[in-house]
Amino acid sequence: MSLPSGIGVYGGGRMGAGIAHAFLLAGSNVTVIEANADAAAAARERVESSVAKAAERGSITATQEEILGRLTVATDAAALTVCGLVVEAVPEIVDLKATVLGRIESAAPDAVLATNTSSLSVDQLATGLARPGRFIGLHFFNPVPASQLVEIVAGAKTDAAVVSAAQGWVEALRKTAITVTDSPGFASSRLGVAIALEAIRMLEDGVASAEDIDTAMTLGYKHPMGPLRTTDVVGLDVRLAIAEHLAREVGERFEPPAVLREKVAAGHLGRKTGQGFYTW
Template sequence: MQLEDIGTVGVVGAGTMGNGIAQVAATAGYDVVMRDVEQQFVSAGFDAIDRSLDRLVRKEELTQAEADRARGRIEGTTDLADLRDAHLVVEAVTEDMGVKQSVFGDLDDTCGPETVLATNTSTLSITTIASVTDRPDRVVGLHFMNPVPVMKGVEVVEGEKTSEETLALGRAFAQAVGKETWDADDKPGFVVNRILMPWINEGVRAYDEGIAGKADIDRGMTLGTNVPMGPLELADHIGLDVVLDASETLHEELGDRYQPAYLLKRKVAAGDLGKKTGAGFYEYER
């Protein structure tokens, strides 16, 4: 399959990543079917898309007409069968191997034999996810960054049996929706989270050990390394539960150097997950 063969894009999962992927695909001119397991999640996904498009219009990055056309290209559903005619499907469900394999098994049964299946996983094995399908050559990792409409990068991950044609299509699609790409092999954490998770965890440890206050840790890293956010603020924006899940996966695969910080685990246990809950290392208006 070539890029020009893609007319309809399926997105499985209407959460933060899924609705962002649906938005950028629709803005680029693709028809999109966004599916989640319950209508309330689909509706919440559309609410997030509407807010994001409104922000882009206010910032004059889109006209109102362009935003309306993008919104009109997205269809919501709770029925996986509605993805049967999609040419490319991007999965963006919870970062759990069992859940992802279940989704890919169902997609393999539902979609046409030429459909390319992509996963937005940030740490899990593409090869293992693809193993439940009869098309492992047409399974690829497309790891979009959060927030999807803002971040310019997409990590393209090659599974053991991913074909060169599928990799090329993944790169071309990401570029068609306005992103820049880099390639990664199917090893735990790929490029971004392999390096990012220990950086965040070390920032949490530095705060927990009293090396500096949280604002000074973040200020030191932004001014000292020219990154836009320090580790604690970034963790809040990603979601502390997401950071913990990724860190635990890397810890299991790669050993003690990836052990999650104690304070990170305590925050998650308390339900303070960052910006999405109104409190993490900092407090936020909801």
């Protein structure tokens, strides 16, 4: 299935810029919406840098100029009117996402609307929408350009045709889709966080160093990256927020270890701050 000619991405941070990158390389026209002019300029720089790195790797077939010529960065959601699919990629805050989703639906009433949430309930986010049948979860993974997986989350009211279309869109991005029903943490976050939390507890208990715990998983279980290094890449604050959500929804086995809370409180959030379980 071909992609919609117009793709919107609301939020131009690391994830949003990565999502924009993926659709640009697949040939779509992409509109990124940010809160203000400074944030919009930063979002454009992220996408341009990402495309430049792809060019250096030899992984693009068009010129950088042609690819970036299909990118629009704006601060007014009205620019999304031309989009057939809009992906919301703002922080994991329910009220913020709900507000943004309503804004997108008003600006692009005919578009399929997707949330990039990694753990929040698609059904809960759909409650404020006029057309919940056209709403779906598209959980991209960080870093988006290199990741091969997209988790499609079907809400209770998501139309079957929208799920089918989303599966085709992921294939058009040359990524692999898994499809799950709306449930706390879906499949990927629930499993990934469970492993990461146990690794953090092992580090807290002095079982082994971070390096040795990660090596156990990379060499013993063929994980491309160990759970502690992955947590640094994802962001300790992101891991903490998801763990707290899962602890409320699933049970105390997802209660965050003290050392995770302490590192987040100290501002040691992983790669993005230079310090987490590793020094970057």
